[in-house]
Amino acid sequence: MLTQEPTSxxxxxxxxxxxxxxxxxxxxxxQERRIKTLTNHPQRSxxxxxxxxxxPLQFSDRAALVDSLRGADVLYNTYWVRFQHGRVRFGxxxxxxxxxxxxxxxxxxxxxxHISVSNPSEESELDYYAGKGRTERIVRExxxxxxxxxxxxxxxxxxxxxxxxxxxxxxxPAIGIPGRGDYRLQPVxxxxxxxxxxxAAEQVDNVTVDAAGPEIIFYxxxxxxxxxxxxxxxxxxxxxPRTAVLAARVIGRFVNDVMLNEPELEGLMGELLVSHExxxxxxxxxxxLLSSADTIGRSYASELDRHWR
Numbered sequence: 449m450l451t452q453e454p455t456s457x458x459x460x461x462x463x464x465x466x467x468x469x470x471x472x473x474x475x476x477x478x479q480e481r482r483i484k485t486l487t488n489h490p491q492r493s494x495x496x497x498x499x500x501x502x503x504p505l506q507f508s509d510r511a512a513l514v515d516s517l518r519g520a521d522v523l524y525n526t527y528w529v530r531f532q533h534g535r536v537r538f539g540x541x542x543x544x545x546x547x548x549x550x551x552x553x554x555x556x557x558x559x560x561x562h563i564s565v566s567n568p569s570e571e572s573e574l575d576y577y578a579g580k581g582r583t584e585r586i587v588r589e590x591x592x593x594x595x596x597x598x599x600x601x602x603x604x605x606x607x608x609x610x611x612x613x614x615x616x617x618x619x620x621p622a623i624g625i626p627g628r629g630d631y632r633l634q635p636v637x638x639x640x641x642x643x644x645x646x647x648a649a650e651q652v653d654n655v656t657v658d659a660a661g662p663e664i665i666f667y668x669x670x671x672x673x674x675x676x677x678x679x680x681x682x683x684x685x686x687x688x689p690r691t692a693v694l695a696a697r698v699i700g701r702f703v704n705d706v707m708l709n710e711p712e713l714e715g716l717m718g719e720l721l722v723s724h725e726x727x728x729x730x731x732x733x734x735x736x737l738l739s740s741a742d743t744i745g746r747s748y749a750s751e752l753d754r755h756w757r
Contacts, residue, residue, distance in 0.1 A: 484500055519556070561646075595654065595655045599658075603635050617678055624685050625684050693708060
């Protein structure tokens with residue numbers, strides 16, 4: 449997965465071979481931008497088409513980090529952790545973000561486009577959303593020109609949540625629905641997130657914008673749409689949030705992964721994946737599901753395999 453040495457006018461994407469970063473990298477390639485990626489996972493299935501110079505994402509070596517960013521025009525930062533695992537905590541992810549942006553400033557990067565999440569808040573009781581709120585403050589105080597993009601639920605090739613719901617639907621006659629399934633979410637295509645991110649990079653003013661799709665749906669509707677796409681007609685089993693997390697933990701032991709955790713479910717049921725702005729995305733989830741029906745859920749997508757092993 450190799451490339452030419454970037455010259456002036458190149459952009460840096462953290463994790464260009466990972467999920468959200470992959471969409472941004474492809475968008476930049478379509479714009480004929482030169483790309484460099486900072487990553488600790490240089491070989492990822494499904495990212496063989498990404499042409500980018502590779503450098504390690506080394507938070508422990510500030511000088512190397514500055515050097516890897518020197519000469520870049522825009523830094524697209526997708527770095528974060530989905531949940532705390534092993535020695536990596538959300539506080540460390542916040543500190544790493546501060547290190548990265550300080551290095552970008554010292555390297556003379558023109559602008560940072562930071563990928564956050566919808567409805568972050570430093571006061572949130574959920575560490576994920578509180579950490580995202582803290583990193584947004586770091587971006588604003590970085591001394592760089594900046595744009596903050598707040599995606600809702602991102603869907604597309606390489607997705608974990610929707611893929612694994614499809615995986616369950618293909619294998620079991622019933623599927624658990626936490627609560628009544630009547631909480632809303634607003635899926636957004638990864639391609640839309642990338643288009644919004646590259647648009648934001650061109651803005652003169654600092655901007656904070658949501659990246660949300662054109663439809664707001666109930667969770668149960670989303671599961672039903674996935675079931676239709678994969679040709680399954682399961683029985684919905686409505687269960688308490690606690691029971692749903694316990695069930696996910698049992699399946700997680702079977703697949704050696706963290707399928708769902710309690711804070712993620714709280715954020716989902718609290719409708720934190722719904723935007724309060726006009727939607728900027730145009731691609732619909734149901735269209736993508738139908739076009740991807742032959743592939744989604746054929747194999748389990750492991751978060752731990754993808755990011756931790």
